[in-house]
Amino acid sequence: MKRLTHLLMVSILGGAITLGAYKLFFENSKFAVVTEDQGAPYFTTSNLDASVRGAGINEVDFTVAAEKTVNAVVHVKNVTVNEVPNNFWEYFYGSQGSQRPQVGTGSGVIISPDGYIVTNNHVIAKADALSVTLNNNKSYKAEIIGTDPNSDIALIKIDADRNLPYLAFGDSDNTRIGEWVLAVGNPFNLTSTVTAGIISAKARDLGRTDQSFLQTDAAVNPGNSGGALVNTNGDLIGINTAITSQTGSYVGYSFAVPSNIAKKVVEDIMEYGNVQKGILGISSPRLNTPYAVENGIDEIEGVYIDGIEEDSGAEEAELKSGDVIKMVDDIRVRRFADLTGYVATKRPGDKVLLAIDRNGDELEVEVELKERQSLVVPQMGLKVKNLNEEDKKKYKTKYGVKITGVPETYRGYDLEGKVIMAIGDEEVRDIQDARTLFGAISRYGKTVITMINEKGERERLIFQ
Template sequence: MQSKKSKVSSKLWAALAAAGIIAGAGTMAYQFSYAETAPQVEMNHKIVPLFNNPPAAPATNVAVNAPNFASIVKAYGPAVVHINVKGETKETVQQQIPKQFQNDPFFRFFQQFNNGQQQEVPTEGLGSGFIISSDGLILTNAHVVKGASSVRVTLTDHRTYKAKVLGYDTKTDIAVIKIPATNLPTVRLGNPSNLEPGDWVLAIGSPYGFYNTVTAGIVSAKSRSLPDDSMVPFIQTDVAVNPGNSGGPLFNTKGEVVGINSQIFTQTGAFEGLSFAIPINVAERVAKQIIEHGKVQHARLGIAVQTVTQNLATSFGLQTPRGALVAQVEKDSPASKAGLQPGDIILSVNGQPVNDSADLPMMIGLSEPGSKVTLGVWHDHKQQTITAVLGNFSDNVTLASASPGAKGDHGGLGLVVRPLNANEEQQAGVSHGLLVEGVSGPAEQAGIQPGDILIAVDGKSVSSIDQVRGILKSAGKSVALLIQRGSNRIFVPVQVG
């Protein structure tokens, strides 16, 4: 077998030879030019352009003026606070065996009944926050104050207050606390939608307890989705953020707060160039519910979704990979009542495009429970519109997140399947499907395993081998198989052999 390196080398050699760069396609003489016209090359005594690109546009000098960070810090730094929290956590305490008894079998016998006892161990933590009203309302992160028995706030003038936690929301990591003070300095809130990658931003906080530390950087990306926080479209920056910065403000160049510094991506525990802030418009919406109701409600649709890859898009007849592919619909959920089905691809919510499956939980979760949403859906190779009434996320459901005994060998897919018997259907919690008993070729490469259950092919439910054969006859180069493994379902694109 030819190695990857030799394959690449041979392809590169062929490409260079075809271009005439290597001898065999005519002699060449190079001419370098700094003018706007393309350089010329002599090939077999004929002058031809080396590149067929049109002349480049004249270069323009873009002036980049650094913002006046000092004036922002002077104006709004006093509204940033340091937060100290104390609490207790349960830890398993193992008693040490005295040295003189370490080899005593009787002592060890009785010692086993005393090990593993739970004890309350005092803990301390720190974070940051910022004042949003002159009468003492402060925004911070939920993870800063969650579980705290005591919260103390220190202002820049060294005044210290005991704070009351009005409420927090772990799904968005937002908390509101209040201190008994008046005439306090406050921040101005901005619109994070106006941010663009490359814009300057400024952070103020208490990394490692160093009060009012100022760091700056740029916006790296917007609408980032993190694994444990699917409801928040994070602002990614390269601003230096460390433990203790959590809950502190992220300012734009106008001195407006556009985000709350919340997380960093690190392999060492310290800053490594990737920090994430919660957009302030998300925080405002959550904080308003906390202040008015003491709790936060999130909407739900009741579906599990997955990313639309190029192969899946081709299988469902979609020209470009976009949207959120519905892999599972909960029984009696808002999605089920609206008519959504596994295999549907949600392309938009209220006219806003769903570019990736990560966009959908944010759009749904931050909506009001009971509100109506209009979904643009790709169903059965055509687009349609569906209206759904959103439920409440607190209902303990997901957000958006042949004849019997016969066997069939689908050589084109590399699958050996058979219909489920009644007992297997009951155990799997399904009403139809085919049990995968063997895999090879395309199916094996796609990750399908024996024991998986084939629920649907290209969005069409299957319960017999003849149904699968019929669908494959009219299928393209790729098909989307809805596979259930355990209690989870996912669409798997498989190339048809």
């Protein structure tokens, strides 16, 4: 018994010694060491848990939008026949030369099952023949339904033997900077190609028209023009239109006509045969001009009203020079392109509610949009307006257009305030006639412009 007790005590002692040695020499202890740190402290930047799926891009699924879009985007081929002189004598005397076809390509978006397609005006301009190829490689002849060069939107149609896949217009006003988008088109004559990017900016003014564009960094190259810009739901939010590049190829960003503008243009063409454009009737100086800088206008957030057009909705609503437009309906206005981009979706007769800053006072003014009453004619650059009833009585005429602005070249001819009655043998009844007839003036010939002054005296100006 004593022997057994002795062995037990030795075993316990040996185990204790072994455990102590292990703890002392082999087990890693955890220590909390506090030291004085002279460097910058470290802080967590968020209390939110990170996504278990990793970075945000991994959570975006482009496949649904791509599948909905590729079959609704088509390849558009424009064939233009040009006459090319065969020799010097044909060139000099204008004899008919050889006819050579020139082929241009672009993209288009099917917007109805019966074959209506929206594309860019520059894709189908001057076409002698148009053809459309679907994503399944079937080709059809296309006809032009209508165009709007100002917005660079055109509507064409094909007659297919079945209902076609199509895209619905989304609401481009609801797009947000940073939102993921896909650009779908036919770059370099390839079939439907999908590229991804984000909305880089909204209401971008390219300086060519009074229109605003969506800017994206989704890759767009020659051949993409007229293609679709869609969100991750597959909604059509823009028609890809332009890139800014010194090489002619994509360099990091591109531009699209917002879907709300494209939709309105298409609806006008289908219902009226042309685009019904309503305007406010205001002018605003460009922010990068010396005038704007000297008067502090370049620092204003909003649209500074510099002038009010006669017989416009702005004049009837008693807007004043110096007013600053802050909002139109529920759209915040930071720059002129914000305003024109929204107004471009409206028609004459529509009313908009403007939030105005007038000398520090906040006002709300309802303005009825009206048809454009003035424009600058090509060739001479004169600004002309339609005659109102007071003008007709004053000048004792039932038709014509009044000259309200004269470029520096013609300031010495005393033209301002006179009414243009005819160009050559053609009567000028309104500003649309004036634009057409001035646009047809040849720089190589003489054109007689018939005018009338405030005394009722007729004058003639020979333009060459």
